[in-house]
Amino acid sequence: MSDWLDFVQKGDPAPEWPYPIRYEVHNEDSADVLILGGGIAGCHAAINAAKKGAKVIVVDTGAVIRSGSSGTGVDHWQLACTNPCCKISPEEMTDAVIENLGQWECGIKRYIQCRESYDALMDCEEMGVQVRDVEDEFKGAEFRDEKTKLMFAYDYENRYTVRVCGAKMKPALHKALKKLGVKIYNRVMATSLLTEGGRQGARVVGATGLNVRTGEFHIFRGKATILAMSIPTRLWVFNMELRGLGNTNFDPNLAGAGYAMAWDAGAEFSMLEASTLNPGGFMYTPYGVGNPHNTWYACTMVDANGKEIPWVDRDGRVLETVSERYRPAPGQKFFLLGGGVSASEWSLKIPHPIFHKTRSPNLTPDLPERIRKGEFILPLYADLPGMPEHERRAIFGLMVGNEGNTRVPVYDLYTQAGFDPDKDMLQAPVWPPEAYNIPIFSVPPPPPLWRDVGFCSGGGLVIDWDLRTTLEGLYAAGMQVLGGSDHSTAAATGRYAGRKAAEYARTARDPVVDLNQVRTEKARVYAPVKRKDGIGWKELHAGIARIMQLYCGETKQDSTLKMGLQWFRDIRESEASNAYARNPHELMRTLDCFTRLTAGEMIMHASLARKASSFWLNFTRLDYPEADPEEWNRFVTVRLQDGDVRVGDLPFNYWLLPPNAPTYEENYARHCGL
Amino acid sequence: MNKKVYMIPNPFVPGRVVVIDPDLCNGCNACVEVCAPQVIMPTPGKKNPPVLLYPDECWFCGACVMHCTSPGSITLEHPLNQRVGWKRKETGEYFRIGMQNPPPPNTKPPIG
Numbered sequence: 001m002s003d004w005l006d007f008v009q010k011g012d013p014a015p016e017w018p019y020p021i022r023y024e025v026h027n028e029d030s031a032d033v034l035i036l037g038g039g040i041a042g043c044h045a046a047i048n049a050a051k052k053g054a055k056v057i058v059v060d061t062g063a064v065i066r067s068g069s070s071g072t073g074v075d076h077w078q079l080a081c082t083n084p085c086c087k088i089s090p091e092e093m094t095d096a097v098i099e100n101l102g103q104w105e106c107g108i109k110r111y112i113q114c115r116e117s118y119d120a121l122m123d124c125e126e127m128g129v130q131v132r133d134v135e136d137e138f139k140g141a142e143f144r145d146e147k148t149k150l151m152f153a154y155d156y157e158n159r160y161t162v163r164v165c166g167a168k169m170k171p172a173l174h175k176a177l178k179k180l181g182v183k184i185y186n187r188v189m190a191t192s193l194l195t196e197g198g199r200q201g202a203r204v205v206g207a208t209g210l211n212v213r214t215g216e217f218h219i220f221r222g223k224a225t226i227l228a229m230s231i232p233t234r235l236w237v238f239n240m241e242l243r244g245l246g247n248t249n250f251d252p253n254l255a256g257a258g259y260a261m262a263w264d265a266g267a268e269f270s271m272l273e274a275s276t277l278n279p280g281g282f283m284y285t286p287y288g289v290g291n292p293h294n295t296w297y298a299c300t301m302v303d304a305n306g307k308e309i310p311w312v313d314r315d316g317r318v319l320e321t322v323s324e325r326y327r328p329a330p331g332q333k334f335f336l337l338g339g340g341v342s343a344s345e346w347s348l349k350i351p352h353p354i355f356h357k358t359r360s361p362n363l364t365p366d367l368p369e370r371i372r373k374g375e376f377i378l379p380l381y382a383d384l385p386g387m388p389e390h391e392r393r394a395i396f397g398l399m400v401g402n403e404g405n406t407r408v409p410v411y412d413l414y415t416q417a418g419f420d421p422d423k424d425m426l427q428a429p430v431w432p433p434e435a436y437n438i439p440i441f442s443v444p445p446p447p448p449l450w451r452d453v454g455f456c457s458g459g460g461l462v463i464d465w466d467l468r469t470t471l472e473g474l475y476a477a478g479m480q481v482l483g484g485s486d487h488s489t490a491a492a493t494g495r496y497a498g499r500k501a502a503e504y505a506r507t508a509r510d511p512v513v514d515l516n517q518v519r520t521e522k523a524r525v526y527a528p529v530k531r532k533d534g535i536g537w538k539e540l541h542a543g544i545a546r547i548m549q550l551y552c553g554e555t556k557q558d559s560t561l562k563m564g565l566q567w568f569r570d571i572r573e574s575e576a577s578n579a580y581a582r583n584p585h586e587l588m589r590t591l592d593c594f595t596r597l598t599a600g601e602m603i604m605h606a607s608l609a610r611k612a613s614s615f616w617l618n619f620t621r622l623d624y625p626e627a628d629p630e631e632w633n634r635f636v637t638v639r640l641q642d643g644d645v646r647v648g649d650l651p652f653n654y655w656l657l658p659p660n661a662p663t664y665e666e667n668y669a670r671h672c673g674l
Numbered sequence: 675m676n677k678k679v680y681m682i683p684n685p686f687v688p689g690r691v692v693v694i695d696p697d698l699c700n701g702c703n704a705c706v707e708v709c710a711p712q713v714i715m716p717t718p719g720k721k722n723p724p725v726l727l728y729p730d731e732c733w734f735c736g737a738c739v740m741h742c743t744s745p746g747s748i749t750l751e752h753p754l755n756q757r758v759g760w761k762r763k764e765t766g767e768y769f770r771i772g773m774q775n776p777p778p779p780n781t782k783p784p785i786g
Binding site: 005015242244252383404408412413423 | 687769
């Protein structure tokens with residue numbers, strides 16, 4: 001009996017909630033460093049704060065052992081520029097990534113990734129994660145370094161991305177947390193930040209939480225707090241029919257509560273107006289179809305008759321060998337590839353001369369045209385059997401076997417069904433020809449109104465060289481920080497923020513919680529369980545998504561953005577004030593909807609503040625159609641002060657301008673805490 | 675044919691998402707403990723298999739399968755709209771996830 005409906009059909013009553021219900025019961029705890037979110041960033045933060053001697057608490061809505069977007073694995077470690085084989089310096093790589101994103105990226109975050117993500121990887125190896133070819137299965141492969149046995153992906157010349165067998169990454173991190181005595185609160189969602197005197201903009205002194213099994217309430221005091229939660233997800237798209245909540249690349253628990261909490265506390269954000277397209281449930285299982293992208297890079301693709309699709313370098317030169325797909329073009333120093341650093345060209349869909357510098361080899365860009373002419377017949381297939389043995393095994397055995405959400409859903413399920421990469425060619429979906437310009441073949445052309453927050457280079461908390469936000473006591477790591485993120489960014493910034501928060505906590509005053517603030521939060525959190533009727537979370541979620549699509553969608557303008565804000569204000573006072581929850585799970589999802597209301601408002605405020613369109617932010621204003629005029633080449637910031645939105649700005653490269661030092665290296669040396 | 679028919683809601687989501695074999699399941703609830711969105715919930719009684727309470731919230735991560743202490747008793751299942759096909763290069767045969775009479779399983783393990 002595995003289906004809930006079976007209970008009813010058997011004649012049993014619906015089973016009682018499996019956990020004791022303890023609404024409004026108080027729990028209090030305190031730490032030197034309080035970490036909200038136990039994903040990759042949160043775990044590395046916890047380990048490094050604990051190593052500095054801090055008493056650490058980690059709070060996670062799921063269970064740390066598998067929670068977060070990398071919960072079930074990782075297959076490649078990006079921008080590990082300090083590994084012994086890498087030919088690109090952290091400074092050069094940081095500049096290249098920022099340039100490739102048109103300057104719309106956070107240099108502090110990227111530099112920390114380039115500078116210490118390899119150290120974070122070495123930490124993981126110490127915890128038992130396999131990061132080398134210890135079995136010598138790839139001896140002699142082009143991508144293996146014979147001395148260190150490290151294996152690389154993408155650019156085999158420059159070796160900045162390490163292939164890792166990370167399917168057991170989270171269990172290893174979880175074990176390390178336990179060993180260091182970190183106190184873990186699983187199944188507790190953080191609901192708000194507590195500030196000194198309950199004042200907006202004051203020092204952060206802790207957080208409140210809700211147990212999503214029992215409904216009990218938590219008050220956490222922290223001398224320092226690290227936000228290691230996520231960007232808002234499913235803000236424009238709510239669709240469970242096709243693949244459940246697997247319609248983004250993110251853990252379904254990620255609603256963006258870290259954003260909403262920090263906003264309410266008065267922290268400053270930037271680049272929130274950036275967004276990207278999202279096909280929702282129309283997508284296929286990531287890396288589960290024939291494709292030549294990321295984890296599958298650079299798999300040979302053939303058409304229905306077995307005819308090979310040519311690969312070309314950035315200059316359009318046809319590449320004759322498989323080996324050349326992993327090498328820069330003549331005259332090109334290195335190419336960029338991998339989540340978060342290279343996909344802007346694909347997500348923006350408009351060729352921009354800047355992309356040329358670090359563009360990777362790819363399938364020939366005239367493929368759509370040649371499909372239309374009948375030169376290539378659909379469907380396309382990933383010709384794994386046609387790949388050299390080491391490459392085939394690296395793609396399917398190593399990367400698909402270890403990437404998040406691919407070990408079981410792709411490797412295990414497909415091989416159990418008889419798929420054999422030595423013999424079989426995996427089919428790509430039959431999309432309109434233009435879709436094949438973007439090598440992520442699991443994703444069809446999305447409906448224009450369906451969006452998601454910026455992924456490659458999205459909005460987030462403004463931070464300084466200590467990874468401190470604009471609020472005293474509040475640090476940030478991973479996706480919470482301004483700019484793009486991936487697994488290794490999360491690990492590196494978590495590692496750094498853990499040290500910095502522990503350092504601050506050593507001399508920080510004891511946190512004093514404002515009881516009024518707690519009382520107000522408690523009333524907000526439990527209101528939905530006091531109602532039996534009204535609006536359910538699904539209706540609320542879909543309604544919020546609709547407002548985002550209409551008023552903050554593909555095209556924006558002052559008048560309709562203001563209407564969107566009006567709708568949200570009104571929904572808060574009517575439908576949302578009438579939302580019900582029948583158990584702690586529904587309460588969690590209802591609170592997620594409240595979070596989305598705030599996140600949506602934040603994005604609308606940021607969108608109103610930018611009176612210009614932007615190619616790079618995928619941001620189109622009907623009333624200000626000119627894209628990226630010179631005077632708008634700056635970060636727009638937004639924050640709340642005394643309940644009012646304050647708009648500001650920051651220059652590109654603010655991290656290299658006074659009072660900061662003029663170079664990455666000097667700033668890092670000054671602040672890194674090593 | 676004389677089985678009772680009940681008034682019950684439609685299936686929550688297309689597909690079964692996660693399938694638990696009650697004969698193999700030992701009721702340890704390891705899957706419950708790792709499932710981030712609480713798709714799988716414990717049921718009353720010791721050693722009873724858990725129940726799929728919120729299958730519509732599954733994101734197909736496979737953590738439940740990874741942590742199963744009685745392997746084979748829990749399986750992830752892609753809904754039909756997610757099932758893909760492949761072609762055997764030598765023979766041109768076409769196979770797909772979910773087909774009748776599939777080829778024998780490929781037992782080669784992944785790396786790591």
